[in-house]
Amino acid sequence: xxxxxxxxxxxxxxxxxxxxxxxxxxxxxxxxxxxxxxxxxxxxxxxxxxxxxxxxxxxxxxxxxxxxxxxxxxxxxxxxxxxxxxxxxxxxxxxxxxxxxxxxxxxxxxxxxxxxxxxxxxxxxxxxxxxxxxxxxxxxxxxxxxxxxxxxxxxxxxxxxxxxxxxxxxxxxxxxxxxxxxxxxxxxxxxxxxxxxxxxxxxxxxxxxxxxxxxxxxxxxxxxxxxxxxxxxxxxxxxxxxxxxxxxxxxxxxxxxxxxxxxxxxxxxxxxxxxxxxxxxxxxxxxxxxxxxxxxxxxxxxxxxxxxxxxxxxxxxxxxxxxxxxxxxxxx
Amino acid sequence: xxxxxxxxxxxxxxxxxxxxxxxxxxxxxxxxxxxxxxxxxxxxxxxxxxxxxxxxxxxxxxxxxxxxxxxxxxxxxxxxxxxxxxxxxxxxxxxxxxxxxxxxxxxxxxxxxxxxxxxxxxxxxxxxxxxxxxxxxxxxxxxxxxxxxxxxxxxxxxxxxxxxxxxxxxxxxxxxxxxxxxxxxxxxxxxxxxxxxxxxxxxxxxxxxxxxxxxxxxxxxxxxxxxxxxxxxxxxxxxxxxxxxxxxxxxxxxxxxxxxxxxxxxxxxxxxxxxxxxxxxxxxxxxxxxxxxxxxxxx
Amino acid sequence: xxxxxxxxxxxxxxxxxxxxxxxxxxxxxxxxxxxxxxxxxxxxxxxxxxxxxxxxxxxxxxxxxxxxxxxxxxxxxxxxxxxxxxxxxxxxxxxxxxxxxxxxxxxxxxxxxxxxxxxxxxxxxxxxxxxxxxxxxxxxxxxxxxxxxxxxxxxxxxxxxxxxxxxxxxxxxxxxxxxxxxxxxxxxxxxxxxxxxxxxxxxxxxxxxxxxxxxxxxxxxxxxxxxxxxxxxxxxxxxxxxxxxxxxxxxxxxxxxxxxxxxxxxxxxxxxxxxxxxxxxxxxxxxxxxxxxxxxxxxxxxxxxxxxxxxxxxxxxxxxx
Numbered sequence: 001x002x003x004x005x006x007x008x009x010x011x012x013x014x015x016x017x018x019x020x021x022x023x024x025x026x027x028x029x030x031x032x033x034x035x036x037x038x039x040x041x042x043x044x045x046x047x048x049x050x051x052x053x054x055x056x057x058x059x060x061x062x063x064x065x066x067x068x069x070x071x072x073x074x075x076x077x078x079x080x081x082x083x084x085x086x087x088x089x090x091x092x093x094x095x096x097x098x099x100x101x102x103x104x105x106x107x108x109x110x111x112x113x114x115x116x117x118x119x120x121x122x123x124x125x126x127x128x129x130x131x132x133x134x135x136x137x138x139x140x141x142x143x144x145x146x147x148x149x150x151x152x153x154x155x156x157x158x159x160x161x162x163x164x165x166x167x168x169x170x171x172x173x174x175x176x177x178x179x180x181x182x183x184x185x186x187x188x189x190x191x192x193x194x195x196x197x198x199x200x201x202x203x204x205x206x207x208x209x210x211x212x213x214x215x216x217x218x219x220x221x222x223x224x225x226x227x228x229x230x231x232x233x234x235x236x237x238x239x240x241x242x243x244x245x246x247x248x249x250x251x252x253x254x255x256x257x258x259x260x261x262x263x264x265x266x267x268x269x270x271x272x273x274x275x276x277x278x279x280x281x282x283x284x285x286x287x288x289x290x291x292x293x294x295x296x297x298x299x300x301x302x303x304x305x306x307x308x309x310x311x312x313x314x315x316x317x318x319x320x321x322x323x324x325x326x327x328x329x330x331x332x
Numbered sequence: 333x334x335x336x337x338x339x340x341x342x343x344x345x346x347x348x349x350x351x352x353x354x355x356x357x358x359x360x361x362x363x364x365x366x367x368x369x370x371x372x373x374x375x376x377x378x379x380x381x382x383x384x385x386x387x388x389x390x391x392x393x394x395x396x397x398x399x400x401x402x403x404x405x406x407x408x409x410x411x412x413x414x415x416x417x418x419x420x421x422x423x424x425x426x427x428x429x430x431x432x433x434x435x436x437x438x439x440x441x442x443x444x445x446x447x448x449x450x451x452x453x454x455x456x457x458x459x460x461x462x463x464x465x466x467x468x469x470x471x472x473x474x475x476x477x478x479x480x481x482x483x484x485x486x487x488x489x490x491x492x493x494x495x496x497x498x499x500x501x502x503x504x505x506x507x508x509x510x511x512x513x514x515x516x517x518x519x520x521x522x523x524x525x526x527x528x529x530x531x532x533x534x535x536x537x538x539x540x541x542x543x544x545x546x547x548x549x550x551x552x553x554x555x556x557x558x559x560x561x562x563x564x565x566x567x568x569x570x571x572x573x574x575x576x577x578x579x580x581x582x583x584x585x586x587x588x589x590x591x592x593x594x595x596x597x598x599x600x601x602x603x604x605x606x607x608x609x610x611x612x613x614x615x616x617x618x619x620x621x622x623x624x625x626x627x628x629x630x631x
Numbered sequence: 632x633x634x635x636x637x638x639x640x641x642x643x644x645x646x647x648x649x650x651x652x653x654x655x656x657x658x659x660x661x662x663x664x665x666x667x668x669x670x671x672x673x674x675x676x677x678x679x680x681x682x683x684x685x686x687x688x689x690x691x692x693x694x695x696x697x698x699x700x701x702x703x704x705x706x707x708x709x710x711x712x713x714x715x716x717x718x719x720x721x722x723x724x725x726x727x728x729x730x731x732x733x734x735x736x737x738x739x740x741x742x743x744x745x746x747x748x749x750x751x752x753x754x755x756x757x758x759x760x761x762x763x764x765x766x767x768x769x770x771x772x773x774x775x776x777x778x779x780x781x782x783x784x785x786x787x788x789x790x791x792x793x794x795x796x797x798x799x800x801x802x803x804x805x806x807x808x809x810x811x812x813x814x815x816x817x818x819x820x821x822x823x824x825x826x827x828x829x830x831x832x833x834x835x836x837x838x839x840x841x842x843x844x845x846x847x848x849x850x851x852x853x854x855x856x857x858x859x860x861x862x863x864x865x866x867x868x869x870x871x872x873x874x875x876x877x878x879x880x881x882x883x884x885x886x887x888x889x890x891x892x893x894x895x896x897x898x899x900x901x902x903x904x905x906x907x908x909x910x911x912x913x914x915x916x917x918x919x920x921x922x923x924x925x926x927x928x929x930x931x932x933x934x935x936x937x938x939x940x941x942x943x944x945x946x947x948x949x950x951x952x
Binding site: 228229230232233234235236237238239240243247248251252255325326327328 | 686688715716717718719720721724725727729731732733734735736737738742746747750751781783794797
């Protein structure tokens with residue numbers, strides 16, 4: 001057991017290292033210097049002389065360590081990661097990256113969690129039914145539109161939903177975390193409902209395209225499980241179709257799908273972040289977007305790193321949950 | 333004594349055509365998906381041969397025109413003929429998709445194979461790298477890469493490259509696990525016993541059995557490549573001059589097309605994208621059946 | 632006493648892409664309570680199809696085309712789907728071949744026993760259910776602790792006996808044991824067979840033992856039925872089958888059994904069993920028969936009952952009926 005934990009921790013560390021390294025080097029390819037970008041924006045509004053600007057930029061470069069050789073910056077960076085210090089945002093100085101992330105995290109988590117869980121439950125159920133020969137024909141075909149919807153990326157879905165349901169039909173809000181002019185009050189149910197109301201379209205944008213993936217996987221799994229001897233024997237026992245579906249078929253087919261849950265969360269994250277920008281939700285998407293445009297290194301690293309670690313940790317965590325669900329693995 | 337003709341053995345065999353049609357009826361997904369894809373290919377080829385491709389670029393024709401006889405899909409804010417833009421866009425999307433898809437699958441097959449067949453620490457390294465890279469949100473990284481590149485360096489080929497960079501792990505792991513199962517199965521052992529060299533085994537025994545998985549991986553990779561390139565383009569990170577589907581939608585959003593009532597502008601690329609990805613998904617589902625014989629039923 | 636099992640002219644056909652295969656072609660047999668019948672035949676002879684057909688578990692592309700299966704007065708083939716569900720396990724039970732995978736791996740053995748009882752007797756009290764399960768486990772010589780275990784914690788023989796325990800929970804009239812001992816070592820085989828014997832006596836059920844191990848048959852059953860290409864070629868008592876088989880196929884089978892006196896001399900049966908899709912006309916065994924006559928190639932023999940009680944499908948005996 002201890003060996004397993006150690007191995008998994010090692011894996012986690014390797015993932016963090018790989019992610020940090022990749023994320024560290026990529027923005028450096030670009031010529032854009034974040035400090036310069038920031039001042040370029042400022043320069044457009046105010047009147048700075050170019051010579052003065054260069055001096056200020058040079059000073060900030062030294063302050064942020066941007067003038068040091070690349071390898072040294074790398075070393076410094078890795079060291080600070082180990083200390084859980086993600087640094088400060090150049091663009092929004094002096095706000096620390098960690099603070100930025102923490103502010104926006106709850107919104108992203110809620111959106112992700114809800115959509116992923118709903119997608120898992122609905123998708124797998126549809127897939128299980130689609131593969132079950134005794135399910136009524138109409139039930140088996142419900143899965144098809146979802147499978148087709150996989151072809152609509154969440155981004156596109158967002159655009160379409162915004163336009164048709166939000167703009168044309170005026171059935172849902174066009175964006176924002178809550179209605180404009182409303183003062184956030186987490187103790188008021190009305191406010192909470194307003195927030196939920198604003199989450200529906202973005203949630204749908206993420207949900208509709210991802211259900212199909214689960215459905216297909218579950219369908220394939222379901223068909224394999226149906227051929228198993230124990231399902232056969234269950235029929236020989238004269239059990240009702242419902243009992244066989246629930247205890248012999250679903251229980252077994254769902255297990256391998258659970259392993260995919262953590263991974264699914266990871267892949268949805270990218271789409272979720274874009275959806276957030278699209279709908280103006282104050283989640284990780286918004287800060288990442290701004291950071292990319294101004295090449296705010298540390299914020300970019302911070303967000304991507306954070307997301308990577310979260311996903312990797314979830315994957316590892318799943319491995320410990322799995323034995324709870326599958327008695328065959330418990331003894332290891 | 334009975335007089336009777338020799339009782340014929342009862343063989344009731346359906347004709348070849350009936351068998352093919354029956355299969356098509358059962359595997360509707362595969363048929364429809366391939367059909368749609370074929371339509372798109374024909375559309376693109378026809379367009380490339382008949383239309384003036386320059387019209388896919390800005391300031392070629394009158395702008396902001398709704399669909400009409402002259403401009404079947406309308407024109408956009410910048411003066412592009414959207415019909416021609418679709419043709420070129422589809423062509424380029426296809427290039428990215430097939431290029432990235434083929435490259436990703438190739439890497440997957442080679443690495444997965446080497447990893448499984450030769451085993452040992454080579455296997456550990458390859459498998460390890462794949463597993464470690466998997467939790468990293470590929471799309472985000474691609475966004476960062478694309479965002480860091482100088483605008484002029486972004487072409488459809490760099491996009492394909494960026495996409496493949498973090499997509500090869502999937503096929504590698506799939507092929508690896510398949511080759512591993514095959515290694516354990518009898519026929520490889522038998523081939524080895526009968527003196528076949530490694531190379532012979534690889535090509536005559538293992539590869540034929542891998543084909544369904546390679547094909548499925550390819551379809552998956554193409555799907556992912558189209559998805560990812562669209563994703564990047566719709567964020568404004570694609571080769572902006574090219575009429576890629578994602579680019580068109582990004583431009584449309586930037587100009588608030590829907591709110592300005594230029595509804596046709598984003599609609600065409602949206603439809604095209606849905607058709608491409610949808611048909612690929614259907615084909616994927618259909619191939620699922622080919623690979624998993626238990627799904628097959630007669631009658 | 633009317634027979635507890637009566638199969639009349641049972642016909643099962645499989646519609647495949649390559650054609651129609653008659654897996655069962657007019658099979659008749661009768662069993663009385665407490666009798667044990669051994670069903671033997673080569674692969675593809677139809678013995679497993681018999682089991683499935685009696686349980687009405689033939690799935691597409693197969694279909695029961697005709698005939699009846701009457702257990703304890705009830706015609707199973709005429710029952711509605713929901714009534715058939717009730718009849719399974721309560722009137723006719725099935726012990727699967729290869730219990731390795733027949734038990735649900737993710738729920739406990741006990742749960743699998745309880746759900747079988749609940750499906751047929753929803754009103755049964757908790758105490759009653761527990762009692763019945765305990766009793767069933769005892770009958771198959773498994774400790775009460777097995778109730779709480781999972782399938783992977785049991786050995787092959789234990790799993791098979793757990794399946795037997797499940798099959799007798801509702802005291803069925805007919806038990807079909809489909810090759811219950813293949814994949815088991817000889818010691819466990821004996822254990823399992825003794826268990827089946829014991830429980831059968833306890834509840835007075837009729838047993839159909841399907842297999843191709845003639846030695847096992849000899850030790851266990853009262854009657855033996857030989858099947859070939861979906862037809863019942865001969866049915867006689869076990870003693871007669873082994874000492875004086877009448878049908879040429881049965882004779883060839885017995886002859887091919889290894890003999891201590893004739894060590895080293897092996898008799899096979901020339902030729903191979905025909906594919907069900909391309910059956911020879913007339914008597915399907917005629918191409919391999921050493922006593923073949925002209926009529927065998929033209930006409931299928933009708934089943935006849937000999938004075939001694941044997942049932943045969945063979946032209947050699949048509950005058951003696």
